[in-house]
Amino acid sequence: METKTHIYRKLFSSTFYLSAFTFGGGFVIIPLMKKKFVDDLHWIEEDEMLNLAAIAQSSPGAVAVNASILLGYKVSGILGALVTILGTILPPLIIISVISLFYTAFRDNTVVNAVLKGMQAGVAAVIADVVINLGSNVIKEKNIVSALVMVCAFAATFFFKVNVMYIILVCGCIGATKILIQVKNSPKDGDK
Amino acid sequence: MTMLQLFWSFFQIGMFSIGGGMAAMPLIQNQVVDLHNWLTLTEFTDLITIAEMTPGPIAINSATFVGIRIAGVPGALIATLGCILPSCIIVSLLAWVYFKYKELTLIQGILEGLRPAVVALIASAGLSIFTLAIWGKGGFSINVQSINYISLLLFSVAVFILRKWKPNPVFVMVGSGIIGGTVYLLM
Numbered sequence: 001m002e003t004k005t006h007i008y009r010k011l012f013s014s015t016f017y018l019s020a021f022t023f024g025g026g027f028v029i030i031p032l033m034k035k036k037f038v039d040d041l042h043w044i045e046e047d048e049m050l051n052l053a054a055i056a057q058s059s060p061g062a063v064a065v066n067a068s069i070l071l072g073y074k075v076s077g078i079l080g081a082l083v084t085i086l087g088t089i090l091p092p093l094i095i096i097s098v099i100s101l102f103y104t105a106f107r108d109n110t111v112v113n114a115v116l117k118g119m120q121a122g123v124a125a126v127i128a129d130v131v132i133n134l135g136s137n138v139i140k141e142k143n144i145v146s147a148l149v150m151v152c153a154f155a156a157t158f159f160f161k162v163n164v165m166y167i168i169l170v171c172g173c174i175g176a177t178k179i180l181i182q183v184k185n186s187p188k189d190g191d192k
Numbered sequence: 193m194t195m196l197q198l199f200w201s202f203f204q205i206g207m208f209s210i211g212g213g214m215a216a217m218p219l220i221q222n223q224v225v226d227l228h229n230w231l232t233l234t235e236f237t238d239l240i241t242i243a244e245m246t247p248g249p250i251a252i253n254s255a256t257f258v259g260i261r262i263a264g265v266p267g268a269l270i271a272t273l274g275c276i277l278p279s280c281i282i283v284s285l286l287a288w289v290y291f292k293y294k295e296l297t298l299i300q301g302i303l304e305g306l307r308p309a310v311v312a313l314i315a316s317a318g319l320s321i322f323t324l325a326i327w328g329k330g331g332f333s334i335n336v337q338s339i340n341y342i343s344l345l346l347f348s349v350a351v352f353i354l355r356k357w358k359p360n361p362v363f364v365m366v367g368s369g370i371i372g373g374t375v376y377l378l379m
Contacts, residue, residue: 019247051307054303054307060210061275061278062216062276064248065252073284074291093256103238104238115369118343120321120325128347131311132355153313158315168306171305
């Protein structure tokens, strides 16, 4: 049995740690969260993680903050959400506060730049790893609509730079239409 | 008064930057440079550079950076609070709605449509960072001379290690930072 304090502590340390390593911002934190909360802690299902990511993306504010609110809420209600918010905003708050004191020195430091350049390859590799897992799961469903949505959404955002909000809206509508057609075509229980 | 203004400016930034990341940038510039003259354009450019070099969402980074310059640590806290408050309220409401109604067939259908799109968004974020790591700020180019082979090697080895041994991703990121950093400095 996990006690409440233990869960809060784990929520805080996990989000703090993830936030401290989320270079690049935006969606980069989602694969890290997926690895931590789905693969590592088994606190949520992979599908649910993707649902939460979609909600985080379509809400105002930073994706990382939104996603951590949803995660915290899912694991342990409003109090859990407060814990994860704190865990997510403290690393940038501390790091930027320190850097702002001597930011020109930091910006022009060759060692800092070299290490950050090296880290880019590592971050790209971590995302590639998660994308391979998630993408092959979508393909394994053998659902043509899902596979098509994935390919088209990728092309729209990466090549055509379509606003992500429109992509989310269109894909949501596709999903809704598909389920409405399915419901209409399947015999209703009430007809018996 | 300054505190109130800081709070209100970043509240608006938090409220209207849907989609996060670079979408917030023009809003931040408008509030911080154009409306309030808290930063000069050069300082703002520095801020963006630093925000890209450090972890964390750009809006939070800016709030901290601007807040601390205008009113010290309390300013940083107030600006950050203003920035995340809209998210806290709206996302908590959405979370409540989602967990209450997620079993509805229609909601299930919408979410089913969104999941592959989210995978695509993650892939796109990954590919942008990959391009930056391999080709630098200039972006993709067919010219083989513009390829950063150290980065490419680091990336390939890191993917191999991640697929084979499934280590904690943070070790892979820090490891590639240290190894890559050392190689770049020695060259």
